[in-house]
Amino acid sequence: MKRVLLVEADAEVVHAVCHALGGHFDVDVAGTARIAEALLRQHAYDAVLTDFELPDGDGIWVLERCRDLRPRARRVLTSAQDAHRFAGVRVMQRFVQKPAAAGTLLHALEASRGSSIYDPEILRFALLFSCPARRIVHFYDRHVSDRHLEAGIGTGYFLDRCRFPVATPEIHLLDLDPARLDRASRRLRRYRPITHCWNVLEPIEEPLPPFGSIAATNLLHRLPGTMLEKEVVLRNLRPFLREGGTFFGVTVLGEGVEGTGALYRWANRLYNRKSIFSNLRDNAADLERILAASFAEPSVEIVGSVAFFRGTARG
Secondary structure (H helix, E strand, O other): OEEEEEEOOOHHHHHHHHHHHOOOEEEEEEOOHHHHHHHHHHOOOOEEEEEOEEOOEEHHHHHHHHHHHOOOOEEEEEEOOOHHHHOOOOOOOEEEEOOOOHHHHHHHHHOOOOOOOOOHHHHHHHHHOOOOHHHHHHHHHHHOOOEEEEEOOOOOHHHHHOOOOOOOOEEEEEEOOHHHHHHHHHHOHHHOOEEEEOOOOOOOOOOOOOEEEEEOOOOHHHOOOOOOOOHHHHHHHHHHEEEEEEEEEEEEOOOOOHHHOHHHHHHHHHHHHOOOOOOOOOOHHHHHHHHHHHOEEEEEEEEOOEEEEEEEOOO
């Protein structure tokens, strides 16, 4: 089995990464740069995975020592900081931004240079949040309609992979980020989607048609406030759902799903600290409550740390 040196001072991160890499690599751990150097002198490694911030130095120094002492080892730098911060660092062969899913780490350690084969949306749900991506795709298969609105588009993966009930569905994408809308539109260009740049927390003044389905996946856990305060999103979208239409989506919960593992707990806390997520108090009971206030037949199902929810427009 290949051998990896993990250089990381945070015990919780060490536990999560060792769990993610277990069965694929033998992992040695160093909590400081100097200990890492000593281990590099003693052992041959196939790869070094080091955090940038260390108690006695930084990960770039560790990678430089790796290059000098073990030039054949793959050199991977991790950090919660943005990747652009390390754009000019030539000693690293791959950068992985924290928090990282197991598949991301494995790919960084094993693959040759080049673009990742993984879709980040799939990695987050399947590996961090213990929810298979295919289950979300099947959820979309059951609920998308001939005219669909996606609020909070993400990467567009689920719309790209799901099966619509008609050959040429009318797809509308609504998001506050023009760049995200542009990327998703290119991915879904075979459907010629219609885009709307709008903040879903505000009343929607765009002239939208009535939809047979509206989805809010990968959205609620990113919005500020408690789950009860996020009810405004449902109120803003509800007028555009035609009678009998389905409102549905998937969101990551922060309460009531603590048993899904250390990697989830670490990643979710880090996402919240960086203001990527705002879901520490989101729970299934509050989600069902806001669904019931706006829609008939509310339903919430938990898979891993993820809630699948749906409701039907009242007549």
